[in-house]
Amino acid sequence: MREFPIKGYERIMKEIAIFGSTGSIGKSALDCIRKAPGKFRIKGLCAYSDIRTLAQQVKEFSPTCVCIVDGLSAEKFKSNCNKKIKVFSGRQGLLEFSAHKSDISLMAIAGISALEPLMINLKHTKRVALANKESVVCAGSFVFDAAKAAKTEILPVDSEINALYQLLKIHDAPSSNGNRFEKVYLTASGGALFDYSKRKLSKVTVRDVLAHPTWRMGERITVDCATLVNKGFEVIETHNFFNLAYEDIGVVIHRESKIHALAQFSDKTILACVYPADMRIPITFALHYPRRATYPCGIDFNKAFSFTFQPLASKKFPLLEMILAAAKKDDNSLVILNACDEKAIEYFLKKKIRFIDIYKTMEHLFTHYPSKKLNSVADVFYWNTWASQKTKEYLQTLC
C-alpha cells in the first residue's frame, strides 16, 4: 500500500483566518473553501454576535480558535462549545485573535472597525484578502505602508477592485513591455433607486433601498450602492491600490454588474474583466492566487443577454461628488464622511430618519468639520469618534 504523505500534504495546506465569518462575504468564502478540499485549513473564525451560524461553521470546519466580539454572545457560546477551542471575546479579544499567525486572512469585518484588527493582523499573516473598503478609504496610506513593511500582500476581494487587479497586475507586469493603461473604468450598477425621480426619492422606504438589482450584500453597503457612496469609495480604493491619478479613473453605469472593470491602453484597446455577480469568484481568486482554481458557474453563453452602459449623471448622485471632492482634499474629511454615512444609515435602517436625510446629514458634516491632516492611525480613530458623535447630535435634530 502506498503511504499517503500526510506531512507534506499538510504543509501545502494554507491556514486561513476569517474575520467576519457569519456575514455575507464570510459565508461565501467558507463555500469557496468547501469547494477546494485539501487546499485550506480554517485556523480561526471571527464573528460579531451570530453564534448560531458560528456554531455550525465551527462544527464543519473545526477551527483552533474563534472570536466573538459581542461579550454576551461570547459568554453564551462558551457555555455550549467544545472546550478544546480557544474562544476570544470582546474588542480586546478581537485584537488578540488578530495577532494569530496564518497564511491568509480574509478581512470581511464591516466598517471602520476593521481597521484596528487589520493593522495588527498585517504583521501576522502572509496575505490579506481584503473585503473591507473603509480601512483603505480612511487610512489607505497607513494600511499599505504597514503591509509593505511586513511584506504582506493585500489582494482586493471587492469585485471592481479585484477585476482591476486582474487586469493591471498582469498587464502592467514586465511581460506587457512597460505599457501602462491610460484610463480605467469602474462599473456601477446604480443601485436600487437608479430610476427614481427626485420626488420619489423623498418617499423611499428601507425596503426600496435594500432591493439591490444584482448583488445580495450587507445592509450598509446596499444603501451605499443606492447613494453611490460605495462607488466613490471604490474610486478611492483604486487610487490607493494602483497609484492611479483620479482623472484616470472613470465610473460608468452598467446595470447588470457582469463587467466589473475595464482598462484602456493608449491605442484604445480595452480589456474588460467579466464574471457573474457572485462574490465567490473574486474570493476564489484572492484565496488561490497566483493559481487559478476551478469554479463551476460562469457566464452562460447558451442564453441571450445584454451588457448595457450609460454615462453617470453625477448631478443625480451628490454624495458621490462629495466623496470625490473629499478624497482630493487629502485631510480627515473621508474619515468624517465615512463615520457620518455609517451613523446616518444606521438611523435610516432603524426608520428614525428619511432616506434623503442621509444627504442632508452628510452635507452638514462636510461643511462643519475642522480640516486636519491625518498623521497616524490614531488620528483616524479620533476623527471617526468625533464625527460619529457630531453626526448623532445632528441626527437627533432630524428624528
Place this chain on the structure above:
Amino acid sequence: MREFPIKGYERIMKEIAIFGSTGSIGKSALDCIRKAPGKFRIKGLCAYSDIRTLAQQVKEFSPTCVCIVDGLSAEKFKSNCNKKIKVFSGRQGLLEFSAHKSDISLMAIAGISALEPLMINLKHTKRVALANKESVVCAGSFVFDAAKAAKTEILPVDSEINALYQLLKIHDAPSSNGNRFEKVYLTASGGALFDYSKRKLSKVTVRDVLAHPTWRMGERITVDCATLVNKGFEVIETHNFFNLAYEDIGVVIHRESKIHALAQFSDKTILACVYPADMRIPITFALHYPRRATYPCGIDFNKAFSFTFQPLASKKFPLLEMILAAAKKDDNSLVILNACDEKAIEYFLKKKIRFIDIYKTMEHLFTHYPSKKLNSVADVFYWNTWASQKTKEYLQTLC
C-alpha cells in the same frame, strides 16, 4: 544649431512592405502609418490593378519599389511613373517583390493567392502582420513551420484573432503563472442577413448581402460574414495560431462587433478585448507591438450603448458547420471548400447565381471530392486549382 541625428533616427524607423495596399486593410494601414510620423518607412507597395489609388500612395509615401500584379495595369503605371521607382509586374513580379527585405510586412492580399508570396516573404521579413485568412486556413501548418524556421513572427490583424492574441499571449506568459484559459469565444456579428427567414434568403440580392451592419470590408469577406464561413475560418485560425482544441473555441453572436473575443479561466473569470469596429486599431497593434501607440478614437463612454449576446443557432448556418466538419478531417477539404466558396461568391457577385446557390455549390463539392492528405504547399495549390475548376463546372449548370 543642434544637428538632427539623421542616421540614428533612420535606423529606428521600421521598413514596411504592404501587400494589397489599395484594398480596405492596406488603406487603413497607410492611415496608421500616417498617424505615426517618423516610426515607419514604406519600402514597398503592392496592388492588384488599382493604379490610380496606388499612384496617390506612391506620391505620399515614396516607396522604393511597387508591384502591380495585373500586367496591363502595370504597363500603364510604368509609362506614367517616376523612373526611380522599381516596378514589378505580373505574378512573377509579385514573387520577386516578396523576396525584398523589410522589418514588417502587412499581408493583405485577398484569398488563397496570398499564400505563395507569403511563403516567400516569411524568409525576408522579421514580422508579418497577417490580414489574410485563407493562407492560415488552407495551409496553416506550412505557414507556421516556415515562420518558425525563419524566426519570423506572425501577428494577426483580423480583429477577433488579434483580440485573442492580446489576451492569450500576455496572460499565458510566464507572469500569468502558467494559468491557461479553459475556453475562448470569438464573437460574430451575424452579418447582413442574420434576421432573414429561410424564405427571404432565397430572394437575397447582392446589395442585401453587402450591407454589413458593423464593418466596411472587401466584398468576398462581407458575403462570408453573412454565411458565417468567415467565422468558421476564424475558428480554424484560432486553432492554428494558439494551438487550441476545437472544443475549447466557442462562437457567440454579438451584433455590435465591439467585443472581439473573450477568454475564460477555470475560475470563470473572463477577460474580454474590446474596441470599436475600426481595423486601424488591430493594425496599429500589429505594427507597433510590443509598444502601444496612441490612437485617437475609442469606445465613447459618454454615450449610452449596449453589447448584446445570443447563442449561435448553428443550424441556421449550415456552411459554418460544414467548414468546421472539414477542419476536423485534417485533409484537403478546407482547400476545396475555400476555392469553391471563392468561386461561387464570384458568380454570385456577378449575379450569375442566387445567394442560396452558394450553399448548394459548397455542399456539392464537399460531397464530391477525393479526400487526400496535404503534404506540401504544392498540394494546396493543386487542390485549389482542382476545386476551382470543378466548382466552375458545377456553377455552369446553375447559371
